[in-house]
Amino acid sequence: MKPKQPLFWIFTLLGGLILLFIIGPLIGMFASTSPAELFEASTDKEVQLSIWLTLFTSMGGTLVFSLAAIPFAYLLARKKFAFKWLVSGIIDLPIVIPHTAAGIALLGVISRGTFAGRMASSIGIDFVGHPAGIALAMAFVSIPFLINAARDGFHNIPEKLEKAALNLGASPTRVFFTISLPLAWRNILSGLILMFARGMSEFGAVVIIAYYPMTAPVLIYERFGSYGLNYAQPVAVLFITVSLLFFIFLRSFSKNADHADN
Amino acid sequence: MLIIDKLNKSWPGFALQDISFDVNSGDYFVLLGKSGSGKTALLEIIAGITQADSGRIILNGHNIANQKIQNRNIGMVFQELALFPHMSVKDNLAYSLKNKNIPSAEIHDRVMEIARKFKIFHLLKRKPAKLSGGELQRTALARTLIRVPDILLLDEPLSSLDIELKREVRALLKLINKEGTTIIHVTHHYEEAIILANKIAVLNNGKLIQSGNTKDVFHHPASKFVANFTGVKNYFRSKFSQKEDKQIYIATINNEIEIYTTQKPLANEGFIIIRCEDITISLIQTNSSAVNQFEGSITEISHLPHYYEVTVDIGVQLTISLSEKSVLKLQLTLNKKVWVSFKATAVRII
Numbered sequence: 239m240k241p242k243q244p245l246f247w248i249f250t251l252l253g254g255l256i257l258l259f260i261i262g263p264l265i266g267m268f269a270s271t272s273p274a275e276l277f278e279a280s281t282d283k284e285v286q287l288s289i290w291l292t293l294f295t296s297m298g299g300t301l302v303f304s305l306a307a308i309p310f311a312y313l314l315a316r317k318k319f320a321f322k323w324l325v326s327g328i329i330d331l332p333i334v335i336p337h338t339a340a341g342i343a344l345l346g347v348i349s350r351g352t353f354a355g356r357m358a359s360s361i362g363i364d365f366v367g368h369p370a371g372i373a374l375a376m377a378f379v380s381i382p383f384l385i386n387a388a389r390d391g392f393h394n395i396p397e398k399l400e401k402a403a404l405n406l407g408a409s410p411t412r413v414f415f416t417i418s419l420p421l422a423w424r425n426i427l428s429g430l431i432l433m434f435a436r437g438m439s440e441f442g443a444v445v446i447i448a449y450y451p452m453t454a455p456v457l458i459y460e461r462f463g464s465y466g467l468n469y470a471q472p473v474a475v476l477f478i479t480v481s482l483l484f485f486i487f488l489r490s491f492s493k494n495a496d497h498a499d500n
Numbered sequence: 501m502l503i504i505d506k507l508n509k510s511w512p513g514f515a516l517q518d519i520s521f522d523v524n525s526g527d528y529f530v531l532l533g534k535s536g537s538g539k540t541a542l543l544e545i546i547a548g549i550t551q552a553d554s555g556r557i558i559l560n561g562h563n564i565a566n567q568k569i570q571n572r573n574i575g576m577v578f579q580e581l582a583l584f585p586h587m588s589v590k591d592n593l594a595y596s597l598k599n600k601n602i603p604s605a606e607i608h609d610r611v612m613e614i615a616r617k618f619k620i621f622h623l624l625k626r627k628p629a630k631l632s633g634g635e636l637q638r639t640a641l642a643r644t645l646i647r648v649p650d651i652l653l654l655d656e657p658l659s660s661l662d663i664e665l666k667r668e669v670r671a672l673l674k675l676i677n678k679e680g681t682t683i684i685h686v687t688h689h690y691e692e693a694i695i696l697a698n699k700i701a702v703l704n705n706g707k708l709i710q711s712g713n714t715k716d717v718f719h720h721p722a723s724k725f726v727a728n729f730t731g732v733k734n735y736f737r738s739k740f741s742q743k744e745d746k747q748i749y750i751a752t753i754n755n756e757i758e759i760y761t762t763q764k765p766l767a768n769e770g771f772i773i774i775r776c777e778d779i780t781i782s783l784i785q786t787n788s789s790a791v792n793q794f795e796g797s798i799t800e801i802s803h804l805p806h807y808y809e810v811t812v813d814i815g816v817q818l819t820i821s822l823s824e825k826s827v828l829k830l831q832l833t834l835n836k837k838v839w840v841s842f843k844a845t846a847v848r849i850i
Contacts, residue, residue, distance in 0.1 A: 401549045402582035404569045406596035407647065416595075420586050 264478065271475045279472035288457040288473075289480055291369060295453065296380075296437035299373035300430055303381055308426060311388035312418060316397075329386070332379045341446025344378055348447070367448045375447040376437030383436055384429035391425025392418060424492065431488045438481055501525040501682060502546075502651055507555030509545060516542060516706045519555070523651070523684060523699070528677045530693040530714075531686045532729065533703035539686040540579070542703065543653045546684070547576040559650060570599070575649030579656040581640040583628040589615075589639050590624040596647040610646055618642040618672075634665045638672065645676065652676070654685040658692060667766060670695060691850040694718070694735045694771055702726050719819075727804075733819040734774040740765035740849070748791070748844055757815045760791045761847035771850050776821040778846035781810065782839045783830060790841035794818075798836050801827070812840050 279285050314326065332340055348365040349355050358365055365371035395418060403413040419426075441455040449456060454477040462470035507519040516538045523529045533539045544550040546557060548569030557565045564572050583592050590611055597607045615621040618638045628636060637657065644652065657673065658666045673696060677683050685696060693700045693714060701711035702725075710722040718735070721727035738751035738759070751759045751772045761772065785793055796814035808822045810832060818840055822832075832838070 396580065396582070398578050398580050398582040399584060401544075401569075402576075402578060403584070403595070405547055405549065405574070405576045406643070407570050407599040408595070409570055409599075412599065417584060 267471055267478075268475055271471050275468075275472040276475060279476050282473075284452075285454075285457065285473050285476060288452045288454045289477055291372070291451055292438050292453040292455070292477070293480070293484065295369050295373040296376050296434050296440075298369075299377035299437055300380070300384070300434045302373070303377045304384060304426075304430060304433075307381055307384045308388050308419075311385045311426075312392045312414065312422075314385070314389045315392035330382050333382050337379050337440065337442030338446060340379055341375055341443035344375055344443060345446055348374065365447065367450055369448075369451065371447040372444050372451075372453060373437075375443040376440050377433075379440050379443050380433040380436035383432035384426075387429025387432065388422060388426045391422030391429075394425070395421045427492045431485070431492060434488070435481070435485055438484075501527075501560060502684075503556070503558040504546070505556040505558065507542075507545065507552050507557070509541065509550065509552045511541075514538065514706060516545070516552075519703075519708050521701050521708060521711045523682060525682055526677070526680060527682055527699050528673075528697050529682075529684045530697035530700045531684060531703055532688065532690060532693055532700055533686075534688055534729070536705075537688075537703045538706045539688075539703055540655050543576065543655055543684065543686055546651075547574050547653055548572045549576075573647070573650045574653060575644035575647065575651070576653040577640050577644050577655065577657060579659060581628075581636055583636060583640055583643070585628050588625055588627055589620060589631070592628070592639060592643050593624075593646055595643065600647075614642045614646045633661055634668055637661065637665070637669050641672065641676070645681065649681075651682045651684065654683060656687055657685065658687070658689070663766075690718075690730050690732060691771075691773075693730075694732075694773070695850065702729060704729070719817075732773045733776060733809075734779075735771050735850075736816055737769070738772050739769050740767070751847065751849070753816055757794070759847055760844040761849060762844045763847065763849045765849050773848050773850055774818070774842055774846055776809065776819050779818065779820040779840055779842045781812070781820055781822065781826070781830060781832070782841065785839050786841065788841060790843045792844065792847070793839060793841040795837065795839050798832060798834055798838060801832060801834065812838060814840060 314322070314329075319325075335343075345366070346352070347354050348358065348371060350359065350364065350366065355365065358370075363370050365374060399417055399421070400413050403417045404410070408416065439455060440453075441459060444453055445456050445459070452460060454473070458470050458474050458477065461473055502523040504519055504521050504523075507516060509516045514536075519542060521529075531539050531542065541550065545552050548564070548567065552565055555565065556563045559572070559574070584595065587595070593611045593614060594607050597610060602610075611624070612621070615624055618641065620635060620638050620642060623631060623635055623639070628639070631639065641657075654673070658669055661669060670692075673683065673685070677696075685692070687693065697714045699712065700714050700717050702709045702717065704725050710717055710726050717726065718730050719733055721730055736751075736753045736759075738753050739755070741750045741752065742748075743750060743760075747762070749761050749763065749765055751761055751765075753759065753772075759772065759774075780790070785795070794814035796812040796818070798810055799813045799817065800809075800811035802809040802811075808824060808827045810820050810822055810827070812818050812820065820840060830838070
């Protein structure tokens with residue numbers, strides 16, 4: 239497309255509007271929050287705890303579930319099996335169902351009266367109202383991002399490389415850890431970051447599983463409901479800032495990995 | 501050494517059927533076939549990447565048809581080379597040795613040794629993306645040979661190389677074979693078979709049409725397909741020299757027969773080919789533009805479906821294709837003395 243074509247200018251204008259739509263409210267919120275309010279929010283113990291809890295539970299959920307999600311993604315990328323289309327559809331379900339409904343569904347499985355709930359209780363974990371429950375809710379809604387990214391990553395590796403490794407005497411396990419995993423690493427890392435970020439921002443499912451202890455999105459909602467916009471805004475700004483810093487840090491880590499590969 | 505016995509494998513729309521052939525220790529065996537004939541699939545079955553439906557693969561007396569790929573000591577160099585892009589040349593070379601839990605000092609020594617032999621010592625720290633075509637090919641060969649496989653399988657190893665690199669890699673493959681490595685080489689270029697193989701097999705549409713030593717298959721094709729595919733019967737190892745006028749070169753066969761060519765040779769020795777249809781026969785020496793003229797006697801006349809093939813002994817056997825009309829007109833019979841002629845431009849160096 240030549241830059242001077244009218245179509246180019248129309249598309250650029252439309253793109254600009256979309257960008258404004260995303261950035262506008264955020265800039266507005268940042269602009270209407272004074273440094274003093276931001277400082278006050280950052281020294282508020284409840285706010286600090288909620289942000290740490292959000293980061294910790296999302297990170298924990300992402301790492302624990304990745305142990306199963308990554309091998310599962312490999313299976314999806316490499317093997318043909320009956321009803322694969324159905325399995326792929328199931329993986330994307332958490333993206334399309336309302337997250338409060340997801341929370342209710344999850345609660346039906348992990349609440350104290352259920353088998354899973356009793357099993358967890360027997361080892362001292364009560365999911366409802368517990369960080370472990372929050373991590374579960376976050377993972378439930380965000381795991382498709384990891385599985386899909388990792389599956390694409392594995393799918394993009396030429397199978398000949400794995401065959402060559404087998405031909406060189408490596409066992410399938412060694413091929414997975416020395417060839418498949420390192421070569422899909424960029425996509426997997428990107429999936430991990432997306433899952434972590436999506437988990438952090440989850441409100442609907444988390445609020446059903448655990449209103450307390452409060453994650454940052456729940457705290458923002460609670461401050462808004464109880465005290466109004468002015469009280470919710472500084473917490474929101476602070477959480478967005480911390481999330482962005484984390485996101486930038488992880489992305490730069492992923493880019494460094496790209497450069498190292500090249 | 502390797503016996504392929506009644507191997508069958510079917511996929512939707514294609515099947516390898518009843519494939520049998522033998523490869524002896526030290527052989528350079530070229531499997532010739534067009535694209536889609538099943539050559540690569542056959543190599544993958546031998547390597548263990550694909551499982552055959554039935555049949556035996558006997559390597560050194562043991563049927564390995566059901567053995568896991570990682571337990572077969574068969575080295576394969578893929579057409580795409582399949583070097584691990586995230587590893588350095590050194591790590592690529594060491595990969596198979598690490599699979600065997602060999603002590604790291606020994607791995608280091610063997611990597612250094614093979615890197616020197618394949619002239620990739622200076623590339624050890626580089627990743628494959630930073631290598632040239634020839635360097636990639638040498639690294640892939642070295643990576644496969646470092647584990648000393650019982651047999652080396654090559655899938656179209658010269659297909660993506662330019663003429664200069666082809667020559668270099670061909671010489672390397674010859675050397676590897678000369679040092680004792682048994683090779684099965686898959687290609688669709690008959691020239692590669694002429695230059696490298698002592699035995700060939702021709703595969704068409706999943707079936708092995710003919711196998712045997714290279715000269716037999718080229719000179720006595722068992723079917724029209726093999727005749728068309730192998731295409732050339734007049735190929736001769738020659739030594740090259742240059743005429744004084746520098747416009748023309750001489751290919752000397754068996755140190756006695758001198759054939760003129762306009763093509764500049766790239767080495768002192770090599771092969772020349774002359775297509776059967778580029779040679780003419782006459783009863784007396786003619787004054788024509790053909791600078792290559794030889795007297796000889798007819799040793800064989802074969803009647804093929806649409807033409808005749810006449811073989812004339814001029815010191816080497818030269819095969820000429822002729823129409824029935826020409827054979828009758830010249831009254832060609834066995835042992836008859838004739839003259840054969842062809843232009844210098846008809847002599848191709850491969």
